[in-house]
Amino acid sequence: MPVLANAIDALLPQTQCGQCGYAACLPYAQALAAGECGPNRCPPGGDETLVALAGLLGQPIVPLDTRCGETATPRQAHIDSDTCIGCTKCIPACPVDAIVGASKRLHAVLTDECNGCGLCLAPCPVDCISLLPLAAETDPQRTARPAINRRRHQARQRRLAAHAVTEKPVPTPTRQSPEVQTALARARALLATRRA
Known part of the structure; x- marks a missing residue:
């Protein structure tokens, strides 16, 4: 399976975007190699990746699963x-x-x-x-x-x-500092004036 997963990973666009439902391209490739999902879950790869994956896996070409997003x-x-x-x-x-x-x-x-x-x-x-x-x-x-x-x-x-x-590990503050709150308020006000 690692050989197949690596071959699948080599065909993916490596955007690491998670649109496929997996944390990155390699976990998606591993799940695909294990038969846990379909080869039509990569919007960034578009039709080129769909065709390449179908050819590698010996499966018919299926349309992109639009629940994962649209090709852009x-x-x-x-x-x-x-x-x-x-x-x-x-x-x-x-x-x-x-x-x-x-x-x-x-x-x-x-x-x-x-x-x-x-x-x-x-x-x-x-x-x-x-x-x-x-x-x-x-x-x-x-x-x-x-x-x-x-x-x-x-x-x-x-x-x-x-x-x-x-x-x-650095503890995460539970509240934003007054300076950050002030900057956020200023940025939001600036955005509101630009959108108006």
């Missing part, structure tokens, strides 16, 4: 510098460490590293992150993208595992 053009995250409050909630959500920043400082997306998964959108309290269409890539760039995403995700997993072993 490749995208990248963008942070609005006028709205970002530096809360850092987007940083741990990124499965490929493509967001940089420090507490109470403007954050930025490393555009060459962003996989467009969209996992950074939900934790942002001020909705300062949007997904924009990815600039046109050459065929070699598009082909290399999954391997880059996989390497970055694996590097992040190793970093988190090493951190868990060497560091004591």
Whole structure:
């Protein structure tokens, strides 16, 4: 089974988005290899991935399970510098460490590293992150993208595992500091005026 799971994983786009219902691409590949789910649960992979998985598994091509989402053009995250409050909630959500920043400082997306998964959108309290269409890539760039995403995700997993072993967990504050509450209120007011 590990050989089949690795072959399946190699066909996935490596966005690590979780739309398939699994935590990342490899767990989905392992479940698919074990026969626990169907090969039609990867919206970022689109028709190309559906065809490739069906061919590998010797199964008929079935339409994408739209309960997992819709296929979209490749995208990248963008942070609005006028709205970002530096809360850092987007940083741990990124499965490929493509967001940089420090507490109470403007954050930025490393555009060459962003996989467009969209996992950074939900934790942002001020909705300062949007997904924009990815600039046109050459065929070699598009082909290399999954391997880059996989390497970055694996590097992040190793970093988190090493951190868990060497560091004591930092207690999570139960309340936001007055400064963060003030920044959130200011950002929400700014957003309200822009939307009006």
